[in-house]
Amino acid sequence: MKTYNSITNVDVINYLYERGFIAQITNKNILNSILQSKSITLYCGFDPTSDSLHIGHLVPLLCLKKFQKFGHKPIILLGGATGLIGDPSFKDSERQLNPMNTIQQWIEKIKSQISSFIDLNSKNHPHNIHIVNNYTWFSSTNILTFLRDIGKFFSINKMINKDFIKKRLKEDNCGISYTEFSYNLMQSYDFFYLYKNYGVILQIGGSDQWGNIISGIDLIRRIYNKKTYGITVPLLTTINNIKFGKTEKNTIWIDPNKTSPYKFYQYWLNIDDKQVCSFLKIFTDMNIEQINFLEKKMNNNYFIPITKTTLAEKITKLIHGKQGLKSAQRITKNIFYDHPLDLTLEDFNQLAKDGIPSIILKKDITLQQALVESKLATSKSQARYFIESHAITINKIKQLNKQYIFNNTDRLFNSYTLLKKGKKHSCLIQWK
Ligand SMILES: Nc1ncnc2c1ncn2[C@@H]1O[C@H](COP(=O)(O)OP(=O)(O)OP(=O)(O)O)[C@@H](O)[C@H]1O
């Protein structure tokens, strides 16, 4: 059984800084000394705005996991109520309101995703991670009480001075609804409620949550005259500074039905060299000295692929388990290396979803036609040239017959054929 460091031995804040988990922090020194002297309860909230988490969400979730590891008590809040309203923080336009039953279904999905990679009820940890839903308290909150007891502490003058609100107010065609404008009060009330009922003294979130976190701290101070704290994690972006999120195209989802484990694994293998070590610090438990050592070697061509593979393996295993990783590795080997085909039906299904380009063809088609349809060749004469030059394989077996017509033995699992041109270009044929 693993043992976990006791709270008194670990400088959690320093540890989190070292691993790149902190963007902003309130009262660093006081919080640090509290964290070293007793076990605290902290929380992070996630609104169900989709049916799956994505890789950006892993940053605050893994940060909660670190707190748990060092003996603190994390709470994950799912925004059954705030998800009905929509957080306007740094959003250029009003969000679409989702129906209540959809939000309920998304909450269930997100809950099961979280429990697959976060120990919610482990005997190995001194503290379980609780999941709460703010619909529980908001559904019984009276509007008059809320406006009188909470609303009075919020100054509209201050609220409209936030940059993203100013921006929304300026835009004639967009503006901001009273619904979204109220969001900040709801998140602040959550912190207040969790402080009162669960003794929560720290809220974490991505750096876009700083304003909401500070408002909650302020509310608790005004009502109870007590100090509470906030930490934001950096918003992870691609090398082109695009936030890992769901608003962007090419979101990398945690749900294997939305992003296959193979695509997930490939994503990490293909990130920019400059990002590998900082991602190792955040997404893996790899020793910091080892990562620093690798960081120094990152200009060495030998170390780059090894380091990326380590990252891809560790994070794929964390999210998709041993089987998911094995399958991603098997598909990689089959697509990129000289290796006899040994894909399972499930592997083919992953490739068809988002792995490689695919086309749907009718039976009895010729190889030449398939090469053109798949865009592996621009014309039939080019297709013939590729076949003659030994560049074409069907299910990894070289095909030299220019007049070849596909038959049943090519249709693996009665559905798929892997067509390749040289080492780099592949297409999956799905048979009608
Ligand atoms: N790329 C990211 N890096 C770090 N934290 C993130 C990232 N994306 C989201 N988070 C954090 O996860 C929590 C929930 O995020 P939220 O649902 O608002 O984000 P999102 O799914 O990226 O939304 P959207 O793409 O619509 O902006 C917040 O604390 C947020 O700051």
Ligand SMILES: N[C@@H](Cc1ccc(O)cc1)C(=O)O
């Ligand atoms: N506002 C957060 C989610 C959240 C909801 C309620 C909270 O109490 C805290 C955080 C987001 O959009 O990501």
